[in-house]
Structure formats: structure tokens, C-alpha cells
Amino acid sequence: MTSSRDFASRALGPVQRRREPENADLSSRESPEELGGPSEQAIELFGDTLPVARRYAELLADAGVQRGLIGPREVPRLWERHLMNCAVVEELLPDGAEVVDIGSGAGLPGLVLAILRPDLSVTLLEPLLRRTVFLQESVDLLGLSNVTVRRGRAEEVKKEVRADFVTARAVAPLPKLAKWALPLLRTGGSLLALKGEQAEAELEEARADLSRQRPCVADVIRVGRGKVDPATTVVRVTVTTESDPAAPSRGQRASRGRKKRGRKR
Numbered sequence: 001m002t003s004s005r006d007f008a009s010r011a012l013g014p015v016q017r018r019r020e021p022e023n024a025d026l027s028s029r030e031s032p033e034e035l036g037g038p039s040e041q042a043i044e045l046f047g048d049t050l051p052v053a054r055r056y057a058e059l060l061a062d063a064g065v066q067r068g069l070i071g072p073r074e075v076p077r078l079w080e081r082h083l084m085n086c087a088v089v090e091e092l093l094p095d096g097a098e099v100v101d102i103g104s105g106a107g108l109p110g111l112v113l114a115i116l117r118p119d120l121s122v123t124l125l126e127p128l129l130r131r132t133v134f135l136q137e138s139v140d141l142l143g144l145s146n147v148t149v150r151r152g153r154a155e156e157v158k159k160e161v162r163a164d165f166v167t168a169r170a171v172a173p174l175p176k177l178a179k180w181a182l183p184l185l186r187t188g189g190s191l192l193a194l195k196g197e198q199a200e201a202e203l204e205e206a207r208a209d210l211s212r213q214r215p216c217v218a219d220v221i222r223v224g225r226g227k228v229d230p231a232t233t234v235v236r237v238t239v240t241t242e243s244d245p246a247a248p249s250r251g252q253r254a255s256r257g258r259k260k261r262g263r264k265r
């Protein structure tokens with residue numbers, strides 16, 4: 001029978017170079033030297049799911065780096081800057097929510113949220129094959145039954161995908177991200193864009209553009225205070241009124257109307 005370690009070695013490349021007992025329990029292995037361990041806050045936040053989160057951190061530190069999905073310099077700060085920065089977004093997600101993570105890359109934030117919150121149903125949407133292969137192998141290896149990996153671009157799936165939340169980190173500037181994400185949301189659903197310190201300025205610049213795309217309200221919130229430093233900055237854009245996402249936006253309708261009238265004259 002093939003053990004999950006054998007699978008990891010074949011599918012994701014060697015997990016670490018030092019010798020380990022053949023029957024080593026993946027969930028209790030020490031992290032490789034260069035991979036920092038979880039903070040007390042991370043241990044508390046992940047709770048029962050910590051062994052799976054540890055395993056994911058190891059996959060990122062090893063196969064993720066080897067395959068060029070994570071820079072080697074990120075390894076010592078994987079827990080704080082990547083896993084915890086993403087995990088604290090769970091504060092914004094109600095029980096049982098359907099989440100689509102646009103541009104997951106190596107699984108951030110979508111895979112982290114799926115590990116931490118088995119009640120969520122998470123789709124990892126990523127156009128690059130190399131990345132979707134890593135994501136699917138990781139999902140299989142970690143035994144996550146609440147995740148679907150989908151290869152594609154956000155703007156290509158708007159007829160098929162509907163979600164309560166769209167998450168995205170480091171994918172695109174806000175106007176472009178909203179253009180991709182808002183059509184995927186149910187009314188009342190929110191785009192949660194993980195952004196840097198300039199989030200307020202970015203939102204103010206994009207506000208008019210956002211509401212032209214779909215009726216919405218937007219704010220900047222910081223989550224994970226006391227759990228991760230700095231707290232994670234999220235631009236939240238919530239769709240406010242019923243409208244068919246496939247239908248043209250108010251701006252498009254207006255310009256189409258103008259063109260039609262123009263043609264008649």
C-alpha cells in the first residue's frame with residue numbers, strides 16, 4: 001500500500017533531506033530547520049487542524065520552493081507572513097460559506113482557510129497548470145474534502161461560479177480585481193481582498209469604478225489583531241442589491257442605450 005509520505009515524495013518531490021523513520025507520522029514531524037514553527041497564537045488559532053497546517057507549511061517550504069511557487073527567503077516567515085496573515089481572514093467568514101479564492105498560487109489564502117475551517121466550501125481558482133498541479137496534489141495529500149481546484153481565469157468562469165465570498169491576495173489592483181470578482185458573487189456576498197498598508201488610498205481611488213461595475217459598499221478592515229503582527233488588511237466590497245451578474249452593468253447599459261439611439265438617427 002502506498003503511504004501518504006511515499007505519495008508526497010513522488011508527487012511533490014522530497015519533503016526534506018534528513019532521514020526519518022519510515023513510518024513517521026506526518027502530523028507530528030518537526031519542521032525543517034529553515035522553516036520557523038507556528039507562534040502560540042497560530043497553535044491556538046489552528047487548534048485541531050494544526051497538524052494539517054504544519055504539513056502544508058512543510059509542503060510550501062519544500063516542493064513549493066523547488067517548483068518556484070514560493071521564494072526561498074519566504075520560508076523562515078511562512079507561518080507569520082503567509083499562513084497566519086491568511087488564516088485570520090476566517091473571522092469574516094460565517095459558518096458554511098462558499099468561498100472562491102481567485103489566483104490562489106500555492107494556496108494563499110484559500111487553502112489555509114480550507115484547512116482551518118472544514119465547514120467552508122472552497123474553490124481554488126488558478127490559471128497556471130504548474131500551480132493547479134501543486135494545489136491538487138496538496139489537497140489530496142492533506143486529505144481535504146472541502147476544496148475544489150479549478151484551472152481558469154476569474155473572468156472566464158463568471159457564468160458558472162457563484163459564491164458567498166471571493167478572496168484574493170496579491171492578484172491585481174482593486175478595480176481589475178473587482179471586475180473579475182463581483183460577477184462571481186451572490187447578492188450580499190463580499191470580495192475580501194488582502195491588501196497592504198495603502199489599502200485605504202487604493203479603495204478611495206477605486207470607489208467610483210467599483211460601483212459602476214455592480215451596486216456595492218466597500219470598507220477597509222483589519223483582522224487578526226493580537227494574533228498576527230501586523231494585522232491583516234482587507235478591502236471588503238459587498239454586493240448590495242439584486243442584479244443579474246451576467247447582465248451588463250449600469251454603465252454598459254447606459255452606453256449601449258446611447259449607441260442604439262445614435263444608430264437610429
Ligand SMILES: C[S@@+](CC[C@H](N)C(=O)[O-])C[C@H]1O[C@@H](n2cnc3c(N)ncnc32)[C@H](O)[C@@H]1O
Binds near residue numbers: 104109155169
Ligand atoms: C502574485 S500571485 C499570488 C498568489 C497567492 N494569492 C499568494 O498570495 O501567494 C498571483 C496569482 O494570480 C493568478 N492570476 C493572474 N491573473 C488571474 C486571473 N485573471 N484569474 C485568476 N487568477 C489569476 C496568477 O496565476 C498567480 O498565481
